[in-house]
Amino acid sequence: MTNCHLKIRRQMCMTDVLVLGAGYAGMRACKVLAKSKLDLNVTLVNKNSYHYDATALHTVAAGTNVPENIEMDIRDAVSDKIKFVQDTVVDINREKNEVDLAENGSLHFDYLFNALGFEAETFGTPGADDIALKISNVDNALEDYHTILAALEKYQETKDKSLLSIAVVGGGFTSIELLGELAYQIPKWAKKYGFAKDDMKITCIAPGFLPMFDKKYADYAQKYLESKGITFIMGGKVSEVKTDGVIYGDDKIFLPANITFWTAGVRGNKIMAKAGYDQHRDRVAVNDDMSLSDFPNEYIIGDVSAVKDPESGRMYPTTGQISIVEATNAVKNLEARLQNKQPVKFVYNSLGTVCSLGPYSGIADINLLGVHLKLKGIIVPPLKHAIFKRSAFELSGLKASLQS
Ligand SMILES: Cc1cc2nc3c(=O)[nH]c(=O)nc-3n(C[C@H](O)[C@H](O)[C@H](O)COP(=O)(O)OP(=O)(O)OC[C@H]3O[C@@H](n4cnc5c(N)ncnc54)[C@H](O)[C@@H]3O)c2cc1C
Structure with a gap:
């Protein structure tokens, strides 16, 4: 033969x-x-030709990161034994x-x-599918950032402060991590586009706040974000998204918002x-x-x-x-x-959960080598970064993890 x-x-x-x-x-x-x-x-x-770190999509949506930093070329990352079809x-x-x-x-x-x-997941909420911004892939995260930039540029021309209002629907990880990044951007945007920090109204509406964390740590996160200018409406459920705001609560209250992020479910x-x-x-x-x-x-x-x-x-x-x-x-x-x-x-043994609150704070509830640790503050973002590096290594090996 x-x-x-x-x-x-x-x-x-x-x-x-x-x-x-x-x-x-x-x-x-x-x-x-x-x-x-x-x-x-x-x-x-x-x-796509790339893998992306979905846990960092909110940073692209808020413009604190660029897509290239969270993407990894698939052909570089997988073994030659695997055939890749884009x-x-x-x-x-x-x-x-x-x-x-x-x-x-x-x-x-x-x-x-x-x-x-x-x-x-929008649970059939009217307006949520077609009007609200989502964070579920690199394309929509980047589109979100461009929508924010367009509003800021329009503000610069018109001085219409209603353009500076953002509603974030949801009190889970994605919402809170997004709020951390947005809060970090407020002073920079205020300086660049010529408004006072207080003019930017970012409001989070949700039935609850990070329910997976102990109350003490969730309270820390909420107070930290409030100190950076975020407002919380807790206990409220959004029943409709409109082009100029959202309707929430049993009394159908209207909250004006030029931009609405829907981060209430997957x-x-x-x-x-x-x-x-x-x-x-x-x-x-x-x-x-x-x-x-x-x-x-x-x-x-x-x-x-x-x-x-x-x-x-x-x-x-x-x-x-x-x-x-x-x-x-x-x-x-x-x-x-x-x-x-x-x-x-x-x-499955969970290693725990880490929630960033922008680049300089966060909360974590983790199991490291059999030790249960609860952490808050400036130590958390480097920890999250180390986890990201480790996950890049776990997925693809040393080369791609060093690139990321
Ligand atoms: C902002 C944010 C923060 C998060 N933080 C954390 C965290 O700290 N820790 C944690 O453990 N989890 C976190 N998560 C959850 C985590 O990102 C998801 O659970 C995880 O991405 C699921 O991985 P997956 O491989 O199942 O799917 P995905 O990551 O969604 O990957 C699916 C892949 O399939 C591709 N694809 C989709 N449709 C098609 C199609 N029709 N044809 C071809 N390809 C397709 C996509 O392009 C993508 O590459 C977070 C999520 C978000 C959004």
Whole structure:
């Protein structure tokens, strides 16, 4: 048999593995798949040529950071063993084991790692989809910043102070981290565009404030942001977004705002419903080996999955941190399946949570080497940066983590 025949026979025996999405989950899956000793033919599909650090999108939205600092070229970051196709997934034909792409036809898979990530969830609130700004990818984060800049420039021409009002809907991580960055920008914008710091009215409206943190630390965060000029309306739920403000609370109070950020929730990628997955808000409940009972050749990882915490019986919150652990577990389970071994149960020990309040403060509740630490103040932003560096390393190796 010639070398060529041997090569063709080898390729025919290889297992086609398709990874959709190059977020934390997809990148981590590729990293572990590349190390596998099995004969796998792995293809990664992602709509952009780059991976982005979604946990830093709010910094781009507020203009304290530029997209290049949170992006990583996928071809540089993944092993040469992984084939990369830059394209948009438009549908998944699960009966035929095929994924339809916008430009490159269809791709076959024997095994699928679906890591298509998150989108903003507006819960059907009127105006939230079409009027409010979202933070769910680099494009909309950059658009958000340009919207703010356009308002500031218009203020410079007109001196109309109503242009300087921003409403931020939501009291979770994304909202509070965004408020930290906006608060940091106020003095700079005031100086550059010629207004007093107090003229900029940034208001956060939410039913609660960082409910995942101890009250003492949440109170610290709220007071810190108030000292930087942010106003909070707590207990209020926004029922409508208008072009000139929002309606909130049982009494339908109108709060004027030239710009509204909707940062009140996330859901999975809408492709999940379109492709016929049994989903809730485009998240699919998986078995404890990250697979699905009805389609056992599919692993659902990252923000499109819903994984039950065996202790509380509730679904774990979707985070970048858990996405990485899910991806590693799913690859181990593919290997176990291909070698007729027992599945490996998903086990998750959270390293904790860190919430920045702009570049100079934050709060954290973390588990480091078995020690539980609660922190606040200036020590937190460098800690968050160190976590980001570590996650870049975990996803891609030393080269990309040094670049970022
Ligand atoms: C502002 C902010 C701060 C956060 N802070 C933290 C934090 O401190 N810690 C933490 O653990 N988590 C944090 N999170 C949550 C975390 O970012 C998400 O849980 C994480 O990004 C989910 O990873 P993923 O790989 O599932 O999806 P994503 O990161 O959403 O990646 C999905 C990938 O799929 C691609 N894609 C989407 N649709 C298609 C398509 N149709 N075709 C092809 N490609 C497609 C996208 O371009 C993207 O590359 C934060 C989120 C935000 C927004």
